Amino acid sequence: MIMTARMINKEMNGKKLTPPIIEFLKGPWYDSIQLLALTKGFNSEECFQTVKMTETIVWTYQPFESEDEESLQKEKQRLYRIIEHIPDEVRELLVALEHKTESSEAALEDIESEHVTVISEQELKYEDFSLIETGEQAFGQGTSVSRILLKKVNSLQPGQWFTFEEDKVSARIKLVLKIEDIQQLLFTNCNGMKVLEKSFDELAYYFPASVIKPLTHEEVFTSTFTSYYQGLVEKFEKDRKQAAEYRVEADREEAEQEAASKEAIAKAKAAALEKEQQELEREERLTNAREEAAKEENIEKVEELTGTVKALNVGAWLKLPGADGVMEECKLAVKIAAVDKMIFVSRSGVKIGEYSTKKLVQLLVAGEGVIDDGGVEFEGILAQVVTKLRQDRNKSYGDLTGS
Structure with a gap:
């Protein structure tokens, strides 16, 4: 140091x-x-x-x-x-x-x-010596500093600002420390970091070379205001750019949400139209079936199929038109005799449709449905089980187990 x-x-x-x-x-x-x-x-x-x-x-x-x-x-x-x-x-x-x-x-x-x-009042053995090397510029014998320049340096006070230009480096520096005892001056930059340390003599030679120039209070204020104003402008531009980016992002998200909403509405409308069309087609099939069943030549067939439909049991398999009108295998899942309602489902359990005896007969007469399996009658199965139990009641353990 x-x-x-x-x-x-x-x-x-x-x-x-x-x-x-x-x-x-x-x-x-x-x-x-x-x-x-x-x-x-x-x-x-x-x-x-x-x-x-x-x-x-x-x-x-x-x-x-x-x-x-x-x-x-x-x-x-x-x-x-x-x-x-x-x-x-x-x-x-x-x-x-x-x-x-x-x-x-x-x-x-x-x-x-x-x-x-x-x-002990004895003599000491003195020796010549060199001073500590400081790395500073050495001024040879005969080199003297002008009293005017030294007076100028001595008049400097901590807190003063200067412009410093040397080796294509330009900066504004502030005198923060002036030590009279060792004739030393310390300068910092605007951020408070040390940038220059010179003796009084060295600094005195900087003035005539215009390496260092004192700044007036007005110049310091102008520089400070310019830096502050420039900082505000840069912050404003940064905030404006960031706000624009946020706005673009918000517009993009809003557009995506609007597009998704429109797509969902369009799909819902399409589904509703499709369902409406399927319902119209179903009604048309039922109307055609009703007209076909009403023909005189189909009276006997209607009577025969009416008995068959009434005899259908839960679990019966038929082929009936699905929502798209295509014949599809389905099973009688629910049969409510009190209200004359039969509900049919697909193999995966999806509801295919529900019919009364009359409507189902009309579909069968018109060829819009086919009975594959009438299902097992529950009462018949129950009767078989009861009969078997009665027969086994009088048998021994050996007869039942075969031992």
């Missing part, structure tokens, strides 16, 4: 440090602050404390600068008080972050050892 590296570099730059503290600051300490910045935020109270802690740790390694004895003694007393607590405070922070490692503990032991050297 660039901001962490810049903070540590700022405290280390130009200072005298020993190899153990250099390794600690650039290693475990740098990693721990990065972790803290990610979990708590770089602008949090915890990160602010680590900045002060870094400043204090580096200060404990610097040679005394006071010339008069009184000031020198005060500096030493302050140093002794601070040195006593630094290792424990650093350990507490590492434990809280769950980032305590063997390397960090070894570095702290070396730091404690060097602090003992300081308290």
Whole structure:
């Protein structure tokens, strides 16, 4: 994280440090602050404390600068008080972050050892060092930033909006964080996502190149209103398209229901017409049969068939015209003598028709019906059963079983 590296570099730059503290600051300490910045935020109270802690740790390694004895003694007393607590405070922070490692503990032991050297007023072995690599553009010696540009950068305030154009990328960005201590600026896009992080010097060079330009409140409002209005238009178009699709679907379903209803009505009408036609044909057959039976030459035949029909028993099989007029096998299923009604059904149990004795005789005379089987008379069967029981009553068990 660039901001962490810049903070540590700022405290280390130009200072005298020993190899153990250099390794600690650039290693475990740098990693721990990065972790803290990610979990708590770089602008949090915890990160602010680590900045002060870094400043204090580096200060404990610097040679005394006071010339008069009184000031020198005060500096030493302050140093002794601070040195006593630094290792424990650093350990507490590492434990809280769950980032305590063997390397960090070894570095702290070396730091404690060097602090003992300081308290003993022995000289520390300083070493030249390089700062933490940030990957930022390096400005060579002699490169200076215009005071006017730096003043412009220093006047920027969090909440301001800018246009940013670089490498064919164009966006509107907002300054959300300005850290004076480490001269760092953080920008986000309209969705609050980080898009740019620059130092004051780097941003100052962007202004004359027109890479970044501040937006006025009016421009920000216009942009926001345009985006909002465009969003409304897109939502309206989407809703209208969806409504049109629903309407088409509803019309299709309505058309299908209407077609199905018309088809059902047509079928019902056709069935009614067919039934009516069949009834007319049946009446015509009965009329023809009645006229045929009324002829003088058929008087004897009528009398003969009348006796035969009256003698029909339930279960008798005949051939009679069905609903379509075609002769069909049917059985006498019900015979009600009191009202002179006979009901005939097909082999599958479907009703074929019902006739009186007179109408059935007329059909038979006209050749519209044929008797195949008169059926077994129930009274005859009952008489046979009773006679058999009477005969068996006087027989022994052996005679009945044949043993």
